[in-house]
Amino acid sequence: MDAAEYDLAFFRDGGFRRRTCAGCGQAFWTLGDFDRCQEAPCRDYGFVGRPLFARPYALRAMREAFLGFFEHRGHTRLRRYPTVARWRNDVFFTQASIYDFQPWVTSGAAPPPANPLTISQPSLRFIDLEEVGVSGRHFTLFEMMAHHAFNRPDHEVYFKQRTVELCHELLTEELGLDPKAVTYKEEVWEGGGNLGPSLSVGASGLELATLVFMEYVRDGERLVPMPLTVVDTGYGLERFVWASQGTKTAYEAVFGGAYDELRRTFPPRESAILIDHARALNFLLVDGVVPSNGKEGYFARLLLRRSLRILSKTPEAPDLPSVLDRVGRELSHDFPELGEHRDDLRRVVEAETERYAEAIERARVTIRRTEAKLRAEGSRVRGDDLVVWYDSLGVPPDVAVEELAEPPAIPPEFYKLVAARHESERPTTDYVDASEGFPAVPTSVAPTEVLYYLDPYTVAFEAHVVHVDGPFVVLDRTYFYPTGGGQVADRGHLGDLEVVDVGRRGPHVLHKLERPSPFHVGDRVHGRIDPTRRTQLMQHHTATHLLNGALREVLGPHVWQAGAHKAPEVARIDVTHFRPIAPEELRRIDRRVNAIVREDRPVKSYFESRTEAERRFGFTLYQGGAVPGKELRVVEVEGFDVEACGGTHCTHTSEVGAIQILDVERIQDGIVRLSYASGERALELREEHEAILKEAAKRLGVAPDHLPSGIERLLGEVEEARRLSRSRARTDLEGLAAELLADPKRATTVGRATVVAARVELERSALGELSKLLCRQEGRLVILASERDGKGTLFVGSTAPGVSALGVLEAARPAFSAKGGGNPSAATAVGEPGAPLEQALEAARSAARAMATSG
RNA sequence: GGGCACGUAGAUCAGCGGAAGAUCGCUGCUUUCGCAAAGCAGAGGUCGGGGGUUCAAAUCCCCCCGUGUCCA
Numbered sequence: 001m002d003a004a005e006y007d008l009a010f011f012r013d014g015g016f017r018r019r020t021c022a023g024c025g026q027a028f029w030t031l032g033d034f035d036r037c038q039e040a041p042c043r044d045y046g047f048v049g050r051p052l053f054a055r056p057y058a059l060r061a062m063r064e065a066f067l068g069f070f071e072h073r074g075h076t077r078l079r080r081y082p083t084v085a086r087w088r089n090d091v092f093f094t095q096a097s098i099y100d101f102q103p104w105v106t107s108g109a110a111p112p113p114a115n116p117l118t119i120s121q122p123s124l125r126f127i128d129l130e131e132v133g134v135s136g137r138h139f140t141l142f143e144m145m146a147h148h149a150f151n152r153p154d155h156e157v158y159f160k161q162r163t164v165e166l167c168h169e170l171l172t173e174e175l176g177l178d179p180k181a182v183t184y185k186e187e188v189w190e191g192g193g194n195l196g197p198s199l200s201v202g203a204s205g206l207e208l209a210t211l212v213f214m215e216y217v218r219d220g221e222r223l224v225p226m227p228l229t230v231v232d233t234g235y236g237l238e239r240f241v242w243a244s245q246g247t248k249t250a251y252e253a254v255f256g257g258a259y260d261e262l263r264r265t266f267p268p269r270e271s272a273i274l275i276d277h278a279r280a281l282n283f284l285l286v287d288g289v290v291p292s293n294g295k296e297g298y299f300a301r302l303l304l305r306r307s308l309r310i311l312s313k314t315p316e317a318p319d320l321p322s323v324l325d326r327v328g329r330e331l332s333h334d335f336p337e338l339g340e341h342r343d344d345l346r347r348v349v350e351a352e353t354e355r356y357a358e359a360i361e362r363a364r365v366t367i368r369r370t371e372a373k374l375r376a377e378g379s380r381v382r383g384d385d386l387v388v389w390y391d392s393l394g395v396p397p398d399v400a401v402e403e404l405a406e407p408p409a410i411p412p413e414f415y416k417l418v419a420a421r422h423e424s425e426r427p428t429t430d431y432v433d434a435s436e437g438f439p440a441v442p443t444s445v446a447p448t449e450v451l452y453y454l455d456p457y458t459v460a461f462e463a464h465v466v467h468v469d470g471p472f473v474v475l476d477r478t479y480f481y482p483t484g485g486g487q488v489a490d491r492g493h494l495g496d497l498e499v500v501d502v503g504r505r506g507p508h509v510l511h512k513l514e515r516p517s518p519f520h521v522g523d524r525v526h527g528r529i530d531p532t533r534r535t536q537l538m539q540h541h542t543a544t545h546l547l548n549g550a551l552r553e554v555l556g557p558h559v560w561q562a563g564a565h566k567a568p569e570v571a572r573i574d575v576t577h578f579r580p581i582a583p584e585e586l587r588r589i590d591r592r593v594n595a596i597v598r599e600d601r602p603v604k605s606y607f608e609s610r611t612e613a614e615r616r617f618g619f620t621l622y623q624g625g626a627v628p629g630k631e632l633r634v635v636e637v638e639g640f641d642v643e644a645c646g647g648t649h650c651t652h653t654s655e656v657g658a659i660q661i662l663d664v665e666r667i668q669d670g671i672v673r674l675s676y677a678s679g680e681r682a683l684e685l686r687e688e689h690e691a692i693l694k695e696a697a698k699r700l701g702v703a704p705d706h707l708p709s710g711i712e713r714l715l716g717e718v719e720e721a722r723r724l725s726r727s728r729a730r731t732d733l734e735g736l737a738a739e740l741l742a743d744p745k746r747a748t749t750v751g752r753a754t755v756v757a758a759r760v761e762l763e764r765s766a767l768g769e770l771s772k773l774l775c776r777q778e779g780r781l782v783i784l785a786s787e788r789d790g791k792g793t794l795f796v797g798s799t800a801p802g803v804s805a806l807g808v809l810e811a812a813r814p815a816f817s818a819k820g821g822g823n824p825s826a827a828t829a830v831g832e833p834g835a836p837l838e839q840a841l842e843a844a845r846s847a848a849r850a851m852a853t854s855g
Numbered sequence: 856g857g858g859c860a861c862g863u864a865g866a867u868c869a870g871c872g873g874a875a876g877a878u879c880g881c882u883g884c885u886u887u888c889g890c891a892a893a894g895c896a897g898a899g900g901u902c903g904g905g906g907g908u909u910c911a912a913a914u915c916c917c918c919c920c921g922u923g924u925c926c927a
Binding site: 365 | 859860867909910922926
């Protein structure tokens with residue numbers, strides 16, 4: 001980055017000097033007399049015991065000082081965004097204040113909610129998890145205070161000059177930092193394809209803030225100026241508080257009384273981890289994360305389990321819900337939403353606590369057993385085993401060691417060994433703004449005017465063809481709904497041709513015809529949509545919203561839609577929930593959702609600016625995931641459920657008809673799926689089910705209400721018949737065995753063995769059975785030959801001392817080209833096609849006699 | 856989303872290329888006034904599903920499904 005980028009009038013006119021740090025080699029600006037920048041590791045912490053600011057601030061006071069400062073200087077104060085970034089599909093969590101405005105605001109697609117603005121955004125970073133409690137300054141959740149400005153070519157709010165000016169004024173005049181103590185270090189920031197110069201603000205060893213100026217797009221080596229430039233600042237609230245108090249660790253300064261309370265029971269490190277995790281969990285759980293084994297839920301589980309482990313090691317420790325509650329109440333003064341839904345939060349935590357206890361118990365059993373086995377083999381448990389156990393059973397090494405009689409040393413770099421097991425993994429990304437199997441449309445083609453948004457009831461229309469590609473036709477306007485948002489596409493006709501699929505590519509809707517299009521650009525076509533299918537899809541889609549609302553009401557606010565599918569035949573919704581839905585809960589959901597249908601509430605669909613919709617309804621709008629665009633289409637079931645959704649909907653709930661829940665299943669850890677039908681389809685299904693029931697009853701010859709007992713009876717009979725047939729088969733084989741033994745031509749006693757050799761035509765498995773029956777006594781040598789499908793099988797079984805079944809088989813091999821093998825008590829060989837089975841039987845018999853005699 | 860572990864009798868699990876096992880529970884008999892207990896006998900298995908390799912697969916390979924766990 002060119003040095004001129006940092007050469008601000010504010011620095012030059014203000015008497016700042018540009019120097020090069022003797023530590024890191026970076027250039028920096030300062031009023032002071034330093035040869036090094038004032039950030040670790042170029043200098044040590046100097047503020048411990050010597051606070052940086054004029055007076056000590058608690059967390060709330062500092063946040064208020066910051067936001068107030070910028071409010072007084074023309075910034076609008078914004079409430080925090082959720083810690084789970086539902087409006088994005090590229091990250092799980094909000095990791096910085098700028099995440100709130102990416103990608104729609106920073107790309108220029110949507111206007112900022114205010115400009116300039118100031119915010120203190122709770123942000124999550126799991127990268128330093130291991131440092132929490134150890135370093136004295138790391139947190140999993142921290143608040144990033146910020147002031148942001150978004151500059152358009154026609155409207156510049158402010159950029160570098162004013163940003164640094166504001167920052168400097170805040171630090172020195174508002175907070176009373178010595179102007180000479182600050183250094184502004186030149187850096188380059190890059191992320192998400194954008195980059196720009198940035199300044200790292202340091203004092204007394206601490207990096208207090210980063211001032212980023214996003215102004216370029218990277219195009220290979222070239223830097224292209226962005227049309228919209230962005231001031232992205234980040235001030236660490238916790239660091240400011242710490243610097244103002246000069247305590248030994250940041251935790252004491254930030255968490256105050258609650259931390260001191262924990263310190264009475266726990267050592268400093270454990271206290272810090274507990275309180276840090278409790279804070280992060282309060283935000284995560286209130287923002288609707290359900291602990292699970294994947295995605296964002298995993299991080300909640302990680303924090304919960306780390307906390308539970310610490311608590312379990314101390315007998316007089318409080319339980320986890322109390323710890324969370326204590327911290328949650330404190331936070332609710334500043335974030336009122338954290339005071340709500342405490343019961344729901346408690347239930348989630350209790351369920352998770354049980355699960356963890358179960359997991360650990362399971363692991364303990366496995367560990368004890370494995371050690372017993374290893375010791376029986378003369379071996380013992382090694383450090384590697386601890387790594388495998390942690391990875392596959394979830395048991396931490398210190399817990400595993402407790403279970404072992406001869407514990408190995410825990411490998412010194414335990415977590416590195418765990419990481420090494422995950423090296424070959426690759427993260428994957430997705431997100432396509434296009435239906436699969438639909439070709440790209442040239443950008444010169446005008447975007448399709450989508451009419452189904454405005455009026456979902458119109459099913460016939462006139463339009464002009466604007467683009468043709470094989471069977472794919474793009475119209476200037478359409479009422480056809482393309483597959484999207486979990487709703488499958490409409491069907492119907494364009495002219496006389498059937499529309500077999502409808503998809504979307506960016507701003508274009510493509511109609512796929514049954515065969516290559518006879519239409520040409522400019523043609524006027526008549527479109528007709530299959531009205532029955534459309535109505536059913538509308539009913540299912542609206543039913544999905546109603547169920548989502550009822551699920552949240554009955555199960556709790558942790559319920560979020562995790563996926564949905566709306567087809568004419570059946571609809572499904574997947575939601576996050578921490579345990580299977582109980583039958584009683586399901587009844588309540590069923591009643592509630594059908595009550596809403598009967599109440600005939602209006603369902604309004606309209607477009608609204610993203611910013612305004614978020615303000616009015618909150619982020620629960622994003623049930624269907626991240627939605628692109630500056631405007632959201634809001635679907636509002638009056639007084640019940642509001643979601644951003646592009647689907648076709650009924651205008652009143654009664655149109656949905658009775659909703660019949662067909663099935664509930666747990667499809668993943670933390671996710672349950674409901675299948676249901678409504679409208680005509682629900683009636684159809686009911687008729688089908690009744691018919692099936694009647695048919696089944698008729699076949700069984702009982703009345704439908706006696707079906708269960710009838711089936712019970714039938715199963716008993718089947719069981720009895722099976723038992724009988726099995727015992728008959730065995731009787732037959734026993735009869736055959738007795739027959740063979742009684743026949744002097746087949747059974748002869750030689751030496752100490754009775755040799756039974758016979759040709760029997762039986763299945764291979766029956767040969768074994770028969771041999772087993774014949775070998776119930778000691779001193780038997782059984783040779784059975786059988787031919788099936790042109791392949792001869794020779795089976796040898798032996799209980800004769802000193803006569804090996806395998807040996808007999810080998811002796812017969814020269815006469816019988818066959819593959820086979822076995823052990824001394826049983827051996828099998830299957831001959832090549834045409835191999836002489838009779839001669840093999842003879843050869844085996846002679847060999848067996850010879851062996852029995854000599855043995 | 857990926858790695859790893861696991862899936863065998865009603866339950867808990869062993870077996871990890873050569874004829875499906877143990878313990879508990881269950882049924883019957885012996886014993887007892889009855890129960891418990893003990894002894895004896897017995898029932899109970901598509902070895903998660905589907906492909907493949909092999910003369911032979913619970914066992915080895917591949918693909919699914921399910922459970923758990925770790926990592927993003």
